[in-house]
Amino acid sequence: MTSSGKPRRSHNKSRKGCTECKRRHIKCDEQRPMCVNCHVSKRRCDYHNLVPQVPVQPQTSLISVEKDPCSGMLINSPQLLFALEHFSLFHHVETGLHDWFGITEAMRPLAQICIKAALRSPYLMHQLLAIAALHLGRVHPSGNQDYRCIATELQNRGLLIFRKTRDDSDPTTRFLFSSLVAVHVLAEMVAGHESQDVNTFLSEFIDKIDIHQGARIVGQPVWTEIRNSELKDWFSRVEEDQMTDAAYISRSQKTITSMLQSSRLDEEGVAACTAASKALDFSRRRLHSRGSWGPHAPLGWINMIPQEFVSLLKDGVPEALVVMAHYAQLLHECRDFWVFGNVGEYLIRGIAANLGPPWAEWLKIPVDALAEATK
8 A cells, every 4th residue: 555545556577677678667678689669769788787696406307597698687507498489599500400501411411419418418409509690690791790799698598517427428519619619700800801900810710710610629538439420421531531541732831742742840730731731731722622511612612721730820930820711712712602702802912911021932822713703
């Protein structure tokens, strides 16, 4: 009852609504990252100042309390429910993954196994949906920020679950998860590359190679188990292809070999660059062969290069940067793939400018590829 004796009107506003709905004194449906009211009225939806304190239940929680950087929510439960927006992301995966993720016939078995594994693995499902959100953000630029926010939230939750359950999870699922994390990181980094100078971007790109190699690192302790899993047939074909391609030598590899013969690099440095060049030929064959991997062929190279070569890149060794430029040519050939865009051209031009005329002879093939693409 109020002081006047009239019954008090029941409260019809949300307790945890966004700041905009509270300012407008209307009920918020609390959907994240954007509530329906803000979506319809095209207003900025912000929950950052409204972090609900979720009670922790140690007896059932497998995940420590951490704040999601996108929504501001405290995450402390392994039972992370999916909202309607997440079902729409899975629909995007189920109905179009082969098209928008560049899945060729040769990669189709791997994609099918990934979707099936995601249905029984929460952390893999979170990462798979995160990739779908990133793609939808590229398709719908007006909603790109919202989709990137959703993607970040999903990936963070997936990583939280992964850290707590990795020792008990299937090694094949861990391998697939780490591969998708690598693609996610690359897509996020490439999305903003034009706002950076080439030296900064190249440094970040090289740093991220360690994350890409996580797919191989995660699998090393249990590689035999992975080889005998449902991925067995696919990896057997990969190994057969490696043996078949052993005699294949491209113009790029011949050029790099000539460069290394006149190089002042020590024996270990020459061996690392040679291994990276041979791995590049394998990826080139996987891109152009009858059983093409499509845009996933360049991603395979990152998992094949030795750690010694990555160290040479981080040290800015010119010979390693030349190999990197030849790799960027593959990225340029796959420029229609939304993850890559024009980053291949960006890397080739940046490396050529940094190394200058003394290295032009060894960079001629990738530089000429840029000119041919514009004809």
